[in-house]
Amino acid sequence: MGLTKSIIRDRARALLDEAVAGFWSNTELENWIDDAAIDISTKTYCCEVSGSVTLATGVQIYNVSTDYIKILGAVYASEGLKQITPWMTGLQYAVSTGAPKYFFDIIDKVGFYPVPTTTENGTIVTVYYAQVTSNIANIPVKFQTPAILFVTFMGLAKERQYTKAGQLYQLYIQSLNLDKIEIAAENTLQPAPQNQYTLKLVGPQR
Numbered sequence: 001m002g003l004t005k006s007i008i009r010d011r012a013r014a015l016l017d018e019a020v021a022g023f024w025s026n027t028e029l030e031n032w033i034d035d036a037a038i039d040i041s042t043k044t045y046c047c048e049v050s051g052s053v054t055l056a057t058g059v060q061i062y063n064v065s066t067d068y069i070k071i072l073g074a075v076y077a078s079e080g081l082k083q084i085t086p087w088m089t090g091l092q093y094a095v096s097t098g099a100p101k102y103f104f105d106i107i108d109k110v111g112f113y114p115v116p117t118t119t120e121n122g123t124i125v126t127v128y129y130a131q132v133t134s135n136i137a138n139i140p141v142k143f144q145t146p147a148i149l150f151v152t153f154m155g156l157a158k159e160r161q162y163t164k165a166g167q168l169y170q171l172y173i174q175s176l177n178l179d180k181i182e183i184a185a186e187n188t189l190q191p192a193p194q195n196q197y198t199l200k201l202v203g204p205q206r
Contacts, residue, residue: 003144005033005136012151024155034134036150043176045070045130046143053125055100055116060089061109068129071110074103075126081112089113100125146175 009029018024041047051066074081081103084092093101093113099120100112110127133139136147149172156165 002137002139002141003147005030008033008036008136008144008147008151011148012155015148015152016155023159028158029151029155032151032154033136033147035154036147037136037139038132038134039150040139040143040146040176041131041133042069044143045072046140047131047133047138048072048128049131050126050128053110053127055112055120055123055125057116057118057121060113060115061106061111064108064110064127064129066127066129066131068131070130071103071105072128072130074100074110074112074128076100076112076123081125084113086111103127143176146172149175 009026012029012032013019013024016024049066049068051064053062053064071083073083076099081100082092084102084104086104086106089102089104089111090096090113095114097117098114100114100116102113103125104111104113112125116123136144139147149168153165153168153172156162156168
């Protein structure tokens with residue numbers, strides 16, 4: 001069971017040593033919980049959603065209607081696609097058209113390679129995105145506890161206890177790094193070495 005906004009607020013109050021609203025109002029603390037959700041989801045990519053992209057013959061790049069900060073992965077025909085950068089197109093796969101094997105991210109668009117043919121026309125690629133959210137309920141449980149530290153840090157900053165606030169912020173960042181999932185790390189495919197043939201040195205020709 002996840003932490004509710006009221007639970008996070010009350011636990012932050014306990015750390016701030018103010019059991020009931022006084023210097024810090026409930027509304028203020030709850031607004032900081034929303035800020036914590038935004039910060040956590042931005043830093044960890046932990047708020048994940050999925051969407052469908054319908055392939056069209058000869059079309060490589062598609063507009064994305066989902067509001068996202070990063071494409072996490074893509075699946076076509078029950079097979080996960082490998083991520084590349086746009087300029088790697090053609091370097092990874094000898095066949096330029098056919099069923100997608102790779103995907104790439106361009107600002108608010110997603111591209112696939114090889115380029116779909118009539119065989120793939122109308123078929124679906126499922127794309128997984130990381131979103132920013134201000135709703136703590138959308139944050140996975142393992143990332144909700146750091147929100148308590150974030151709210152307490154903001155409370156101390158308001159009280160001008162900057163040294164303590166800075167120390168708590170560092171603890172907050174460390175707690176995120178401990179929980180951060182591998183998907184937050186860049187993991188794009190690198191081009192294969194081009195020197196696949198061994199050059200044999202021979203003596204001078206007569």
